[in-house]
Amino acid sequence: MCASFDSLQFVVGSRARQEVLSTLVADPATRSAVLDATGASESSVYDAIKRLEERGLVYQRADDRWAATAAGQVVADTLRRCERTDRALSADAEYWEQHDAAGIPETFRAEFAALSGYEVVRSPDTDPYRASRRVADEIASADCVSVVAPVYHDRYAEALNESSGAARRLVVTPDVLREVVEGDPPGPTEDAQVVTRVYDAAVAMVVSSETLLLSFPTLDGSYDPHTEVVAESEEATDWGRRLFDHVWERATEVEAYVADRYGEDALDG
Numbered sequence: 694m695c696a697s698f699d700s701l702q703f704v705v706g707s708r709a710r711q712e713v714l715s716t717l718v719a720d721p722a723t724r725s726a727v728l729d730a731t732g733a734s735e736s737s738v739y740d741a742i743k744r745l746e747e748r749g750l751v752y753q754r755a756d757d758r759w760a761a762t763a764a765g766q767v768v769a770d771t772l773r774r775c776e777r778t779d780r781a782l783s784a785d786a787e788y789w790e791q792h793d794a795a796g797i798p799e800t801f802r803a804e805f806a807a808l809s810g811y812e813v814v815r816s817p818d819t820d821p822y823r824a825s826r827r828v829a830d831e832i833a834s835a836d837c838v839s840v841v842a843p844v845y846h847d848r849y850a851e852a853l854n855e856s857s858g859a860a861r862r863l864v865v866t867p868d869v870l871r872e873v874v875e876g877d878p879p880g881p882t883e884d885a886q887v888v889t890r891v892y893d894a895a896v897a898m899v900v901s902s903e904t905l906l907l908s909f910p911t912l913d914g915s916y917d918p919h920t921e922v923v924a925e926s927e928e929a930t931d932w933g934r935r936l937f938d939h940v941w942e943r944a945t946e947v948e949a950y951v952a953d954r955y956g957e958d959a960l961d962g
Contacts, residue, residue, distance in 0.1 A: 700764065701772065703748060707737075709731065709737040709738060710741045712733060713727055713741040713745060713751075714751065715772075717760055717761045721754060723758055727759065774806060778806045781808055788920065788922070791912060793911065793912055795895070796910065797896060801936050807931070808905075808922070808924050809928075811922050811924035813923075815920050816918075821919070824919055828852075828906050830852075831899055831901060833853075835856065836860070836902060837902055839864075839899070839900050839901075839941070841864045842863065843895060844869060845869045846918075860886075862888050862890075864894060865892075867891060867893060867950075874951065890946055890950075898936070902930065903925060905929045905932070
């Protein structure tokens with residue numbers, strides 16, 4: 694039998710089956726070795742092996758050791774990802790219950806556990822700019838930084854100008870670009886060497902070589918300037934760089950967008 698949702702439910706339904714499958718995915722073993730490696734009773738372990746075999750998740754090799762089949766390996770990997778995802782969500786359940794991640798493509802949401810170890814920086818009434826200051830400091834100090842800005846923020850524009858690095862990529866939404874074109878607020882200077890594209894993004898992000906910062910909208914779709922998800926692991930920054938590249942590849946070069954939307958004369962502004 695191939696791995697399926699039914700197989701996942703079957704394994705999750707018994708702690709002994711979970712432990713036995715996890716043990717056999719790690720290394721083929723005899724029944725007695727599996728028993729020693731788990732905390733379950735002898736009857737539970739032997740029953741788990743028998744029932745996992747019936748499901749096509751484990752098999753007995755010619756040397757009498759038990760091992761996981763491909764189906765068993767996939768099910769075990771899926772369970773581990775689920776457990777990691779649950780731990781990541783539980784680390785700050787209140788935040789994830791109050792925000793919307795629809796702006797993140799499903800393929801990246803499936804890798805949510807990559808953010809494990811994150812911190813949610815909140816701005817209390819006594820320090821209302823704590824979160825935005827953390828973002829600006831990261832932009833200004835990074836040697837290489839990529840930014841997605843669904844709203845215009847003076848502090849972030851100033852940070853891009855302050856940064857001494859040459860590698861800068863910025864994605865702004867059509868609304869932000871309209872504000873820049875029509876309202877002419879200060880933006881990145883030519884010296885900042887910021888390459889800009891336009892894309893209708895909903896999630897704000899900053900990713901550097903060492904840090905990923907994310908700002909998800911609230912459930913009503915509003916931008917949340919008072920919180921920032923900060924992750925500094927290599928896994929998280931790799932996830933963030935791939936997510937930014939996903940957006941970047943689908944974004945339009947700002948010159949082409951401006952010329953198409955506002956006319957060639959707007960490029961001289």
